[in-house]
Amino acid sequence: MELDLVRHDYTQVGSLKYNTLRLLKSAKGKSDKLVVGDDTGLVTCFSIKKGELQEVFKVEPGDSDRPVGCIALSGKEGDRIFVARGQSIKGITKKGKEFFAFQPNLTEDITSMFVLNKEGKIYTGGEFLYNEFIDCKDSNYCMMNDKINHITLAPCGVGAPDVANAIVACKDRCVRVINDSQVAYEVPLEGAPTVLLNGEHEEPNSCMIFYGTDNGILGQLFLGKSGGYPGWTLTNVRKLGGITSLGCFDFTHDGSNDLVVGRDDGTVECITFDDEGPKLLFTSCVNECIMSVAAGNLSDISRDEVIVGTFSGKIVGFIGRPDGDMSVKEQTEANAQGEKRIKNLRGDLDKLHKDVNKKKEKYAKATNNQASTSQVKFNVHEKFMLDDGDAMYNLSLEIRTPIDFVMLQSDIELEILEVETNTAIVNRCKPSPEEGNVMVATYTCVENSNRLDLKIRMIEGKTGTLTAYVAPTTVPKVAQSCTFKIKPLSLHRRAHNPDLANHILSSVKVTGSFSLAEMHAWISSCLPEMPDRCTEDEISIVFESTFLETILACQYKKGEAHFQSDNICALAVLKEVISREATQRKTQVSVNTDIKEESLMSCLEMLHPKLEYQYTLAKHFKLIEPLKEISMQEANLDFLSPEYRSILERADTIQAEFKLHPKNLEYLNGIVTNLYVDKAKFKGSDARQEVPMLMQVLEKYDWDSLVAFFSHSR
Numbered sequence: 001m002e003l004d005l006v007r008h009d010y011t012q013v014g015s016l017k018y019n020t021l022r023l024l025k026s027a028k029g030k031s032d033k034l035v036v037g038d039d040t041g042l043v044t045c046f047s048i049k050k051g052e053l054q055e056v057f058k059v060e061p062g063d064s065d066r067p068v069g070c071i072a073l074s075g076k077e078g079d080r081i082f083v084a085r086g087q088s089i090k091g092i093t094k095k096g097k098e099f100f101a102f103q104p105n106l107t108e109d110i111t112s113m114f115v116l117n118k119e120g121k122i123y124t125g126g127e128f129l130y131n132e133f134i135d136c137k138d139s140n141y142c143m144m145n146d147k148i149n150h151i152t153l154a155p156c157g158v159g160a161p162d163v164a165n166a167i168v169a170c171k172d173r174c175v176r177v178i179n180d181s182q183v184a185y186e187v188p189l190e191g192a193p194t195v196l197l198n199g200e201h202e203e204p205n206s207c208m209i210f211y212g213t214d215n216g217i218l219g220q221l222f223l224g225k226s227g228g229y230p231g232w233t234l235t236n237v238r239k240l241g242g243i244t245s246l247g248c249f250d251f252t253h254d255g256s257n258d259l260v261v262g263r264d265d266g267t268v269e270c271i272t273f274d275d276e277g278p279k280l281l282f283t284s285c286v287n288e289c290i291m292s293v294a295a296g297n298l299s300d301i302s303r304d305e306v307i308v309g310t311f312s313g314k315i316v317g318f319i320g321r322p323d324g325d326m327s328v329k330e331q332t333e334a335n336a337q338g339e340k341r342i343k344n345l346r347g348d349l350d351k352l353h354k355d356v357n358k359k360k361e362k363y364a365k366a367t368n369n370q371a372s373t374s375q376v377k378f379n380v381h382e383k384f385m386l387d388d389g390d391a392m393y394n395l396s397l398e399i400r401t402p403i404d405f406v407m408l409q410s411d412i413e414l415e416i417l418e419v420e421t422n423t424a425i426v427n428r429c430k431p432s433p434e435e436g437n438v439m440v441a442t443y444t445c446v447e448n449s450n451r452l453d454l455k456i457r458m459i460e461g462k463t464g465t466l467t468a469y470v471a472p473t474t475v476p477k478v479a480q481s482c483t484f485k486i487k488p489l490s491l492h493r494r495a496h497n498p499d500l501a502n503h504i505l506s507s508v509k510v511t512g513s514f515s516l517a518e519m520h521a522w523i524s525s526c527l528p529e530m531p532d533r534c535t536e537d538e539i540s541i542v543f544e545s546t547f548l549e550t551i552l553a554c555q556y557k558k559g560e561a562h563f564q565s566d567n568i569c570a571l572a573v574l575k576e577v578i579s580r581e582a583t584q585r586k587t588q589v590s591v592n593t594d595i596k597e598e599s600l601m602s603c604l605e606m607l608h609p610k611l612e613y614q615y616t617l618a619k620h621f622k623l624i625e626p627l628k629e630i631s632m633q634e635a636n637l638d639f640l641s642p643e644y645r646s647i648l649e650r651a652d653t654i655q656a657e658f659k660l661h662p663k664n665l666e667y668l669n670g671i672v673t674n675l676y677v678d679k680a681k682f683k684g685s686d687a688r689q690e691v692p693m694l695m696q697v698l699e700k701y702d703w704d705s706l707v708a709f710f711s712h713s714r
Contacts, residue, residue: 193213
């Protein structure tokens with residue numbers, strides 16, 4: 001079964017944050033209502049009457065200029081609206097009357113909230129703090145190890161019977177179950193969970209939730225009294241965006257809810273479940289980051305619908321077609337409504353044109369036709385995240401209005417790869433390292449696009465900054481900068497429960513007069529996905545390389561730190577950074593190393609298949625043009641070897657793959673060179689003068705020759 005849904009753009013509001021769009025379920029026989037809160041602090045309720053979107057009520061932000069952080073529903077059949085702005089919470093009836101106001105004693109803005117109105121309970125999530133309030137009194141709180149992405153409520157059987165537990169999704173790739181003010185247990189996941197949804201589960205003292213991650217994985221999780229375990233998992237094989245929102249609705253009308261999934265690349269999906277597992281019912285793309293999804297019967301009680309709210313504030317519906325063929329009368333009425341809607345839209349457009357012209361005239365008189373020097377601010381929705389599969393970073397930049405151009409500048413060498421969906425024209429500038437501009441590129445958008453997606457790869461061992469300057473197509477011309485820190489071990493990610501026994505580990509031990517916080521800061525400057533703060537007296541974290549699949553284990557406390565890895569380059573980077581930082585702070589440290597030759601060889605063995613494949617690909621790419629010339633001159637090519645005939649047959653595939661990543665072989669050669677140089681460093685010598693000889697070995701790649709070169713090195 002597939003859903004036949006038709007897109008309909010409803011309206012435009014201010015920019016949206018996550019979880020700020022909800023559907024109010026109406027009485028039986030009536031269509032639902034839509035509630036949305038935007039960055040201006042405005043909360044608006046809409047309904048559909050005679051095919052037209054109409055405003056039911058509007059709640060102004062009042063004295064507060066804070067944006068709406070999230071919206072939750074509670075009460076009988078979810079007819080009570082709770083709005084969080086900054087650190088305050090207000091309750092609104094379905095008719096738009098304020099019935100509740102609460103100013104909790106919080107230090108962080110509320111970004112996620114769950115409300116049980118009947119029990120008088122409110123659960124909130126800020127940046128790191130989870131809070132529970134009962135009758136507006138602080139009841140329980142807990143500080144998470146890493147940032148909170150989302151919270152939900154479900155009966156896991158932990159603690160008092162028949163009492164639901166708060167379930168918290170954290171940035172460190174863990175879901176945590178809370179009992180009162182303590183973390184009962186945590187469940188590690190394949191990616192950082194960004195959104196949770198309570199599912200249907202009939203087992204006592206347990207629950208089932210759906211989760212979505214920042215790397216696009218959708219999964220099922222069972223949580224019980226003593227722990228949790230995963231159910232099915234849908235990996236992101238289509239390389240779609242990260243999951244930002246989840247909703248549920250019975251599209252198949254079989255008595256069980258189906259899933260609605262919203263992603264940050266604009267993809268919306270409907271998924272159902274049967275005995276064979278999850279199945280895709282519908283997919284579409286709105287080409288903007290989806291902040292919230294909901295499903296119900298907004299336009300018509302007989303037509304199922306998916307509602308989407310995007311970053312720029314677009315409210316889009318995907319509406320099911322009516323059952324059966326329309327009668328002549330119904331078709332006539334539908335056509336009349338369509339013509340009326342078009343007429344109204346044209347009238348609104350004319351009015352907007354007149355308003356814009358008046359504003360332009362007023363602005364010209366006020367500035368005397370001079371360029372404005374005032375700061376014009378606009379929101380940029382940015383995402384800079386490591387793609388585990390490609391070992392590259394995905395950079396997404398999105399604004400409300402069309403982008404004129406984006407300029408990228410970095411003080412270290414980066415490789416920027418374009419995404420196929422991009423229509424921007426790239427202009428790469430000549431670098432000027434003396435001015436800190438090692439890489440400068442400008443992307444000019446040729447279509448009305450408010451989003452730019454790029455892939456970026458860097459060589460580990462270097463630290464620097466990538467700055468993106470985003471300029472919209474507005475007058476006066478303004479730009480806004482976004483800065484991204486590139487860490488020396490940027491291609492590493494957090495790993496849960498790795499098997500260290502399968503890795504031959506070298507080690508570096510650091511002792512000295514440093515504090516736990518100092519060592520935590522030094523390691524955080526090297527590695528991504530590090531918690532922002534220390535919550536224990538001794539910390540143990542394991543990372544894995546997304547490119548080499550090597551392991552880096554970090555264990556540290558006050559005055560002592562121990563690092564283990566089968567990649568000596570990672571150990572060399574940590575040793576160098578810690579020594580430099582300690583010297584700058586005049587902190588005495590002692591460094592002891594235990595570098596094993598077996599670690600180096602195991603790392604080379606991991607590199608060998610990649611090197612061999614890229615060397616062969618580059619070799620075949622160079623042979624394509626000469627072989628094509630031969631094929632044009634010769635009628636019969638039987639005299640060519642099978643290898644050469646295969647190259648001709650696969651010429652298009654080889655060229656496309658090589659052009660997609662033309663610097664792959666150069667990148668791999670750089671890793672091998674760093675391994676050789678760092679090996680010598682740990683032995684107290686400088687091997688940089690031997691690098692040209694190593695490059696000669698790599699030019700005619702042969703595994704035995706490479707091993708021999710490393711074995712006979714100093």
